[in-house]
Amino acid sequence: MIVQGADEAAAGLRRAAQIDGPLRSDLQEVAKNIKADYQAGVGRVSGRTAAGVHYETSVTAGGLQAVIGNTHFVARFHEHGTAHHGPNPALQQATAAHVPSWVEQVAQRRSR
Amino acid sequence: MNLADPETHFAAVVALLADAGLTVGEGDAAGLSLPYVVVYLMPSSGPSGPVGAYQDDETMSFQTTCVHRTARGVEWVKNQVRQVVYSLTVTGRRVHVTRDLEFQTSRDPDVEQPVFFGGDRWSIWSTPTG
Numbered sequence: 001m002i003v004q005g006a007d008e009a010a011a012g013l014r015r016a017a018q019i020d021g022p023l024r025s026d027l028q029e030v031a032k033n034i035k036a037d038y039q040a041g042v043g044r045v046s047g048r049t050a051a052g053v054h055y056e057t058s059v060t061a062g063g064l065q066a067v068i069g070n071t072h073f074v075a076r077f078h079e080h081g082t083a084h085h086g087p088n089p090a091l092q093q094a095t096a097a098h099v100p101s102w103v104e105q106v107a108q109r110r111s112r
Numbered sequence: 113m114n115l116a117d118p119e120t121h122f123a124a125v126v127a128l129l130a131d132a133g134l135t136v137g138e139g140d141a142a143g144l145s146l147p148y149v150v151v152y153l154m155p156s157s158g159p160s161g162p163v164g165a166y167q168d169d170e171t172m173s174f175q176t177t178c179v180h181r182t183a184r185g186v187e188w189v190k191n192q193v194r195q196v197v198y199s200l201t202v203t204g205r206r207v208h209v210t211r212d213l214e215f216q217t218s219r220d221p222d223v224e225q226p227v228f229f230g231g232d233r234w235s236i237w238s239t240p241t242g
Contacts, residue, residue, distance in 0.1 A: 076215070083179040083220040083229040084141045086152050092173075092233075093155055 023109055024057060024064055030102045031055040031066040034094045038068065041090030048072045068095070114240040116170035116205065121236055122153045124202045125174060132196045134189070146227070147180040147189050154233070161239070169239045173212070177231040179220075186217045186230045197234060208237045 032055070039050040052072030058065050068091065070076075081087035122138075129136045129149060137150035144150070154173035161169035176197070178189035200209050217230030 076218075077221065080175070080215040080231070080233075081152070081177055082222055083177070083227045084222060086139060086150075087154070087175055087177075089154055089175075089233075096155075 020059070020064065023106060024059070026102065026105045026109070027064050027066050028057050030098050030105075031057055031068055034066075034068050034091075034098050037094035037097060038070075038091050041088075041094055042075070042078055043088070049075050049078060113165070114168050114204075116168075116172065116238040118153060118156055118170075118172050121172055121200075121202055121205075121207070121238060122151065122174060124200055125197065125236075126151050128196055128200055129176075129193060132192060134192060141177075141179065144179075147178070147185055149189055149193055149231075150177045150179070151175070152177065160237075169237070172236045172238065173233065174236070175231060175233045177229055179227060179229045181227065183217045183219075183228045183230075186228045190214075190217075190230060190232065193232070200236065202238065204241060205238045206241050207239075210235045210237075 035053050035055045039053045042049045042053075044050060049070065049072045052070040052075060053068070054071060055066060055068040058067075070091075075091075077085075078088045079091055080089075126136050126138050129151065135144055135148040137144050137148060139150065139152050141148065141150045152175040154175055156170060156172050159167045159170050161167060176190075176193045178186050178193060180186045180189055194211070197211075198209050200207055212233045212235050214232050215230060217228055220227045220229055
């Protein structure tokens with residue numbers, strides 16, 4: 001049996017493996033930097049909100065994924081505010097500061 | 113250069129919501145009667161125009177926090193806001209509004225009287241007309 005396009009598919013997989021390894025390292029670095037900025041951006045009274053910041057990276061069917069969040073329940077009230085207090089979008093700002101450079105890194109890896 | 117003024121865009125959002133009959137707070141909920149919506153201007157992501165006119169285009173961000181006595185009431189206010197925000201216009205600018213995220217309706221933990229809040233975060237991309 002001859003499978004047409006198998007060579008191209010194999011080459012594509014080899015290329016994907018060459019790209020995804022470094023990309024995952026890049027993504028972990030980006031997530032680590034977002035975490036650090038997020039921790040610096042939240043207010044410090046008890047320190048529990050800053051301590052609750054965490055991240056994880058994984059490979060999903062849709063590609064590489066980084067999840068950055070907070071396990072302390074008050075974090076969402078800081079980020080979005082409440083009925084009477086305005087938002088302190090520390091996570092949004094930390095993400096906005098690092099995502100553009102991540103997009104650039106992906107573009108560079110893919111153009112090599 | 114034809115810079116986008118975040119204050120002008122913010123004022124246009126507030127006016128739009130007030131025209132729709134909603135009680136609107138401009139970055140402050142003090143003294144408002146339920147139900148109400150508070151509009152917060154968020155940090156801008158900066159200019160994003162084409163080469164040669166980089167400063168002309170800008171994406172601004174704002175949040176609408178909707179407050180009512182019940183969770184269902186909050187959903188009603190959120191829906192009212194969504195019905196009108198997409199029709200935003202700013203004199204001398206072409207704008208495109210997108211809803212970036214919704215934060216879930218929940219009870220305000222700061223107050224004894226049951227008050228619920230929830231809302232959306234929005235982006236306005238703005239470029240000069242003509």
